[in-house]
Amino acid sequence: MTLRSKITKFSVAILSTVTLGSTILTTAANADEIYTVKSGDTLSGIEYSLNKDTNYSKLAKANKISNVNLIYVGQKLLIKSDGEIKAATKKEVATVPATQKTASTTTTTGSSSTTSSSSSAKAWIANKESGGSYTARNGQYVGKYQLSASYLNGDYSAANQEKVANSYVSSRYGSWTAAKAFWVANGWY
Structure with a gap:
């Protein structure tokens, strides 16, 4: 099973957001994925598994990760289907109902x-x-x-x-x- 198939895909009618600490990330519906960091993960490993590329700078920058060698188990990374990751604007966050401001992930593996x-x-x-x-x-x-x-x-x-x-x-x-x-x-x- 590939890493991409283990990532939870989610779909919300208009906009999906997720809270990462004090940062809220957002993306368009039906195109986004949330990856939950597991023990042993690295940014380059995640990027390679998803895009067969080890250039993880966009991933780090979008998630405001200053030390690319330090990520935490359970940390949520928002990944757009086109690979783009961006932080939500205050206007985007305000338009999302409170019940949709966090997303939970589940991973199923055969x-x-x-x-x-x-x-x-x-x-x-x-x-x-x-x-x-x-x-x-x-x-x-x-x-x-x-x-x-x-x-x-x-x-x-x-x-x-x-x-x-x-x-x-x-x-x-x-x-x-x-x-x-x-x-x-x-x-x-």
Whole structure:
């Protein structure tokens, strides 16, 4: 399942708005999407997943993100279907009924497509990092996923590498798919 299919699409008769902290963002109906930041997401990873482009400057600027390396789990990003993101004007906000000034998101994932996508991304990263070898070494980096030796605590077994890699990716990126998007954008994960 692609990131775009996981993003909640919403439709309101005339105008949709969402509150991000003290900033209200707005867009035309039927064309907009709200993306909720998950653990491990990066602006470049989100941009790449949506538009196959890593130029996330519009995304950061429109959401008034001054430190592009710092986004928060649960943060809402408004993304227009054409990729344009803009802050609402006071006039636009005033025309929207109070009941429509916030939008909630729900994400549904099919476990089989998520598992398949995750497994594919995991295999892709392992191939890029070590050619899939549990015995690969590159300085302080060890094994199939080229984890820092300090993460593995001296246990370089395949089972421990898998366990530690899953834990690392889960805590840093939220999913193997997000880790792959980051790798594609940055050349590492």
